[in-house]
Amino acid sequence: MKCYALSMKPQVELDHYDTRILAELQADARLSLTELGRRVHLSQPAVAERVRKLEAGGVITGYRATVDLGALGYGIRAFMRVGRAEYARVVKLVQQTPEVVNAYNVTGEDSWILEIAVIDVAHLDAVVTKFCILTETSTSIILNAAREHLPMLPPRGEDVKPPIKKVENA
Numbered sequence: 001m002k003c004y005a006l007s008m009k010p011q012v013e014l015d016h017y018d019t020r021i022l023a024e025l026q027a028d029a030r031l032s033l034t035e036l037g038r039r040v041h042l043s044q045p046a047v048a049e050r051v052r053k054l055e056a057g058g059v060i061t062g063y064r065a066t067v068d069l070g071a072l073g074y075g076i077r078a079f080m081r082v083g084r085a086e087y088a089r090v091v092k093l094v095q096q097t098p099e100v101v102n103a104y105n106v107t108g109e110d111s112w113i114l115e116i117a118v119i120d121v122a123h124l125d126a127v128v129t130k131f132c133i134l135t136e137t138s139t140s141i142i143l144n145a146a147r148e149h150l151p152m153l154p155p156r157g158e159d160v161k162p163p164i165k166k167v168e169n170a
Contacts, residue, residue, distance in 0.1 A: 012057035017042060019153050021050055022059070026151035029063040066149055069101070074117035076124055077101075077142040082112035085135040093134065099127045110138070 014022075020040040024031060031039070037047040054060045069077060082090060087105070090112055094103045102115040114131075118124045124139070131137050 012054070012059050014059070014154055018050055018054060018059075021047065021054065023151050023153060025051075025060065025063075069117045073119060075120055076118045078116050078118070078124060079140045079142065080112075080114040080116055080128060080131060081110040081138045081140075082114060082131055083109075083135040083137065084111050087111075089134055090131075093130060097127060097130060099123075111135075 017040055021036065024036055024039050033048050033051070034044045036051075037044045040047065042050070051060065090105075094100050094112075094114065097116075099116045099118055100114050101117050104113045105111065106113050116124075116127055118127055124141075128137055128139055
């Protein structure tokens with residue numbers, strides 16, 4: 001199986017062992033290489049080499065703990081849509097705002113979608129106000145997350161739909 005970037009050029013050749021390794025590590029990144037090998041039916045040295053290849057190829061980009069922001073005292077999570085503004089100014093403000101958990105430069109009516117975590121409504125207002133100085137914003141408080149942090153695997157051939165072909169009028 002090939003892994004593709006936006007350019008649709010193959011980046012790293014993945015087989016079923018690589019896919020199983022990715023699934024296991026996304027479920028529990030703290031697995032030892034010995035335990036990982038046991039789960040995917042490979043020796044520890046073979047698993048270590050495959051993990052190194054996945055890291056070197058940019059498929060595995062890091063390992064981290066998933067933290068419950070509510071347990072840290074952040075009672076509100078929200079998405080803030082930020083309108084058109086100078087790219088560098090938004091990036092600078094995002095970098096200066098620790099409440100921004102994730103920041104995405106997007107297409108469409110808005111230029112940015114930010115995920116923010118704040119303590120309460122007054123804190124939310126203070127963060128939103130920083131961005132309102134740059135441009136218009138719209139904020140939605142997250143009530144419940146139905147899906148987060150689930151493992152992603154490469155698409156299978158049958159999952160990839162062929163492009164729609166334009167029909168020419170005769």
